[in-house]
Amino acid sequence: MEQFLLDNAARHQMLVQRFKPPRQKTGSKSKTTPSNITVVTRVRPISSEEESSGQVVAVFPRSDSSGAVDLHELRRVVRGFPPLISSSFRPGKVFGADVQTKIIYDDVVHSLIPWAWDGNVGTLFAYGQTGSGKTFTVRGIEHLVAQSLFDGTLEGERNIYLAIFELAGNSAYDLLNARASFPVREDHLGTTQLVGIQEFQIGSTSELLALLDTANELRKSAPTVKNDGSSRSHAVCRIRFERPSQEPGRDGILYLIDLAGSEAARDVFSHSTERMKETREINMSLSVLKDCIRSMPGMDKGDGPAPSKAYIPFRQSTLTKVLKHLFDPSESRQCRTTVIACINPSFLDTGASKNTLRYAEMLCQSQPALK
């Protein structure tokens, strides 16, 4: 299929240029996004290497105010010229290839900092197929968070603690302690405990950046077909804000999560058995995350809103155990979540891009009645 697309790149581009977006149907523009979950989509630029290998752009955010994204695929046919099949999505606010991380940060991430500082839980996820720009986005955001925390705008005194860890399959590794493995358990109160993880108290932007760099070096990597530096684990940066003289368990927390890349089945053919097992585990944990989100009270799974006491399968993966606060109705702290769906615009990646865009649409349409 890949060769067919590369051979027909010029036709793809010609048909895309002729494409006229369908007129907006009245009333179809706005979709309700609950106030405690913000979903946006970032379409990264195509790289010069991708361009020189013959790849062309297949994902286009519309320039009008509709918030739509058009995705174009060339369909292989037995006879005649391959037609262009176009689909449109509304995956939340869309940031195109020319938008800097700082703009996205100011718009949908920065507000999580005072939120967590005040004793609540703020969570940022970057979600998307492998090579779609998740790590690029989260690393940029981490740098901006490190600056914001010490720019003097936050009021009051807090002790700030940092832990960084990765989740690979059902194993958890401490990235600030030489990748020491640690168990993730629920204590007798039902609180998830990262047993034995090292936390570092942070006093400045440079201290925080140095620890982020250390963790990044250690992050488990293995080459994949798509992205040589691909991260085959979920990376979680947890920043805890402790108010002096406050009761334990009431700390504000900011999670910055670079999810492992999901890979389409066609990408795994050239992988070893170990890599395929890893890919299955990653896809399983992403699928449990999706199930948990869809089971949250009020979420619409397509057959009406989930009931307020719906079963949420968060114990089925380590990732969702760590994120239990998002799904647990007994969690007393308020939660706010930002999801950045990342897209590689290449025409070789349209299958995975459609999955990511549908996922973002699903989150936008859902309305959890949440904490």
Ligand SMILES: Nc1ncnc2c1ncn2[C@@H]1O[C@H](COP(=O)(O)OP(=O)(O)OP(=O)(O)O)[C@@H](O)[C@H]1O
């Ligand atoms: N907004 C952007 N602007 C410029 N380059 C980008 C942007 N986003 C991503 N890239 C580049 O695209 C490539 C893939 O990005 P990245 O490694 O962040 O993907 P990923 O989704 O984290 O992949 P994986 O899940 O495999 O780790 C990298 O070379 C990165 O520098």
